[in-house]
Amino acid sequence: MSSKTLRASDLAQFTGSECWYRHPLYPSITYTDGAQYVAEAGGAYWLLDAIVSHQHDARVRSEPFQVWTLRVAHDRTALLTCEDGDHGMVASQAIALTDFPLPEITLWLQNDVIFLPSEY
Incomplete structure (x- = not known):
């Protein structure tokens, strides 16, 4: 795994x-x-790809505001979840191995734009 x-x-x-x-x-x-x-910087184009790929699921796509959170465990497995903004689970994806450098990150998707919460 490379250093990010x-x-x-x-x-x-x-x-x-x-x-x-x-x-x-x-x-x-x-x-x-x-x-x-x-x-x-995080070597995480795959993360954007994962968020985008879930838009093919009608249930996910129908959510106008999506909160995507990636949580990385100590063993380098991860869980990517999508919530509706009111803590309602919409989708999740287990990731068998990642070198993502942070233990957790949240991205939002609204109006077909993926962004950091600080960019709102």
Whole structure:
């Protein structure tokens, strides 16, 4: 596993976005500078791909506001969950192995944009 440069303290700098990046697998979904930074610095384009892939599930796609949380365990397994904003579980995905550098991260998806909570 490679060493990533992403630190939780880095995420506080994102309070808006100057650019939006179009996701190649689901072109109607874009993501912000903060989400791009997570993907680049954390080696986590796969995380954006996972969130986007769940949009093919009608139950997930019908949620106008989605809270995506990745929790990494000590054994490097992880659980990606989607909640509806009121702590109602919408979807989850077990991840057998990850080198994501943070123990936890949350991304939001609203109006077809994936972003950090600080960018709201």
